[in-house]
Every structure is written in structure tokens, then in C-alpha cells.
Amino acid sequence: MRTRELGRTDIEVSAYCLGTMMFGRVGNPDHDECIRMTHRALDAGVNFVDTADVYGYSETEEIVGKALKGRRDEVVLATKVNGRMGEGPNRHGSSRRWIIAEVEHSLRRLRTDYIDLYQLHHPDPRTDIEETLSALTDLVRSGKVRVVGSSNLPPSEIVEAQWVAERRALQRLRTEQPTYSILNRGIEREVLPLCRRYGLGVLTWGPLSSGLLTGRYRKGASPVENARMHWMPEHLTDERKLDAVEQLIVVAEEAGMSLAHLAMAFVAAHPDVSSAIIGPRTMEQLEDLLAGAGAVLGDGVLDRIDDIVAPGTDIGPLDVSYDPPAVIRPELRRRPADQRSAA
Secondary structure (H helix, E strand, O other), rough: OOEEEEOOOOOOEEEEEEEEEOOOOOOEOOOOHHHHHHHHHHHHHOEEOOOOHOOOHHHHHHHHHHHHHOOOHOOEEEEEEEEOOOOOOOOOOOHHHHHHHHHHHHHHHHHHOOOOEEOOOOOOOOOOOOHHHHHHHHHHHHHHHEEEEEEEHHHHHHHHHHHHHHHHHHOOEEEEEEOOOOOHHHHHHHHHHHHHHHOOEEEOOOOOHHHHHHOOOOOOOOOOOOHHHOOHHHHOOOHHHHHHHHHHHHHHHOOOOHHHHHHHHHHHHHOOOOOEEEEOOOOOHHHHHHOOOOOOOOOHHHHHHHHOOOOOEEOOOOOOOOOOOOHHHHHHHOOOHOOOOOO
């Protein structure tokens, strides 16, 4: 497994990162199998493991902690904070109070005394970025966290975080974790160029587009009933995406590889991507993804992919993608009715 620099840090990570969202009750409840999968990935050369406090509502971090017993120093360990972790209005977000409290819980569950990469899972419009960066800076200075990063951050907030860090002498966000796949290429327009400009490492989630790029979901076929269909029905039944999948299957077959291997190779080929997150639920899925790690896409194949999905475009959003408040709340984009006229 090749390794790459994680942005302008001194950290080298494998081109594939083991994502663990499917470990635990949401995906695979068999802890022992999840541990075996982790060991198999490490033995194959994967040195990067990504998790989050909210995965399985803390269960996943506990599985990862058990899996890394005796092998912690082999691994670049990443986790996230921000998701809702219980009842009450203050058990989530990016406030100083919650970050300082929750990192201790993550350290305990992961059975470690430091986290290599601590990430803000989502933007938090309620909290000033200076407060957030100040708390993260204290964690780095204390040695509990090595570097800090973000996930799903819009371009404007990436820039704001960099400026605030510079002006206030705080820790910079050193990585970004956006969604990226053949079907969702929107980050090529602004996010990836910004990451290059600021030297941010990029670890991408959803390279298989939440299952669409495995070939399991086909145009005209009966919907696959599973947890993903419950979470993101619009994404998995989008006719435009399914049309693109049919065309991509042909490209993959003519290139002599599976659609999943084509999709992974596409993401790994981008020069700004440090590591692509794989999120297997079973050992069989993991073995298949590892088997495709050596796939290489020539310029001709990449040109055909560009013809099917234009660079910098999304064929519809993901159901689980971050939407800013102005998209969700009508009152933020509509004046009161008695103030809407121009005269």
C-alpha cells in the first residue's frame, strides 16, 4: 500500500484509510469480526484508521480501541467530534466546553492517550470559529491531539478558519474530509483547490457513493432494502445517478475491472487526495477493496469518466450531506411578507 503525505504535516498515511462507520450496531454488530477486519487492513499496509464519537453512539470507538490493542503505534488514528451524543442541548457541537469534555471520552473509548487527527465532524453555525480553534489548540499543546482537521466544511468556512488561526496565533485546521466520488465531484471546483492552497491533507469519504458505485443498485431493478436505503432513499433511487452508473459499468468492463475498483481508482488518482476512506461492513467487502488497490486508470478511461460526469459537478446531492442553515430554514432566505416588495 502506497503512503502519501497528509498535507503539510509530518504524517505519512496509506492511500486507503479504513473507515469504521459500519462497525457496530449500524452495520456489523460482531465485534470480533470488526477487529479481524481491522487487523487484516493493517496487515495489508493500511496505516490510517478513521472513526467518530457518534458512530454507533460510542460503540464504534470502543471496537476500534480493542482492535488497536498492541498495535496503536502502527496506526495514524483519526476520530471526530460534533455529533449529538445524548439528550440535552449541549451534548454536541464545536463549543469549547463540549470539545474539552468529549475528547476525554474518545480517548477512553479508544484506549489511547493521544489522537493523531481530531476532526470537527460538521460545521457548527452556533459557535464562533475562534472559540473552537482555541479549544483545539489547547488539546494540541497538551499532547492529547497531534493535528486537527475538519469534515464537510464549505469553502468559505475553510478560508475563515485559516484566517482566524493566523490572526489569533491558533492551531490551523490541517486536513479536510469531504465527500468525493465519480457521481459527486463538486469539491473539484473550490474545496480541493483551497486545500492545495493552504496545504491541507484530504481524506475523502463516500468514494463508492454510498453503494451506488458497487453495481448493486441498477436502473430498472427492484430497490435493495437495507439500512442505506432508509438513510438516503433519494440518493439511491436518483434516475440521473442510475443512468450514469449504467454507463460507468460499461467503462469498467472495458477497462477489465469491477465498478467498485474503477470508483476507488478514480478517487485515488486525484493529486490532492491524500487518502480515500473505505468503509467495509464485512470481511468479504474488505478483501475485494484491498484486491483493487493496484488498479490504475489511464487517461483514456479518465476522459470517458469526464464525459459521463463533468469535472466539478454533482449529479444531485447526497441525502446525508451538510446543508447550511439558509438552505434548511426558509426564514433565513425570505424577508417578512410585508417587506418583500421593492417599492
